[in-house]
Amino acid sequence: MTTPPFDGNVSAGTLSDVFAFDTTMAVTTCAACGDTRPLAELHTYMWAPGIVLRCATCEAVQIRHVHSADGRGWFEMTGVRVMQLPVASA
């Protein structure tokens, strides 16, 4: 699979609807392969519809976020074994 043109940086505005912190600074561990890196570096598909973030090493889906036309939304991160939260800034 070729790498997509985007990475997790571009998803952060949309994910601010879900998380109260800057997601680019969160670190995820892939549930499939254990690769651990900042969310900013995940391979990201936008308007897929919605956002899909894949592991940069094994391409397994880590996070999905999508809205329907009537405004309902879904979010799942079953592809993340654990997310390390960014240190809260002063």
Added chain:
Amino acid sequence: MKWLVGTVSETTPETVSAVTVRLDVPDWPGHRAGQHVDVRLTAEDGYQAQRSYSIASAPGSEQLELTVVRLDDGEVSPYLAGDLSVGDQIELRGPVGGYFVWDGDDSRPVLLAGGGSGVVPLMSMLRHHAGIGSDAAMHLVYSARTAGDVLYRDELGKLAGDPHRAATVTLTREPGGSGWDGRRGRVDAALLGEVGWPASSAPRCFVCGPDTFVEAVANELVGMGHEPQNVKTERFGPTGG
């Protein structure tokens, strides 16, 4: 992160296909060099399109500047880089992202590598460096297709002789005999080694542009011994460099 309204105060062509849009955004909370905004356009029928654009202006500047390269098949860029007039309003959200930022609060050397429109957030860093009078050594390596595609060409040209900031532009598709007497070819380990710093200096590296450019340059840097955590990457869009 709530949506704000920005009013266009000025549009400045940068190249044949790129425009810098200056926006007045009341309640703008300020930003850090390297961050971006999400821009949302709403058509009369309610259809919405959203894209992200890096902030070109330095932190603390009065107005927000976005440099938009028009993609022929783009959904948003042709409007922003073609149809906007002074007084038009656009919705934007931000600033976004704390991973790809340079605050200038340490004196480590900084290597910036930009491909195509990837130079935009790096320009914010260069401008911030000047604005705070940083004495950290900063070098921008900028890959563009042709001389006509080079953004901020005059501003980068004025860096010659600057003691702390420098820029090296390399073109990948400039025709021979065109009068361009600068570098040609891709950003490779040789160029990075020539203008950058050894891994032992632990420079901060920021690489931005199309994913093929970012992949190649980031891998080169790590291959040269730079620690992966010192190499920050931002991939966006298919525009070439």
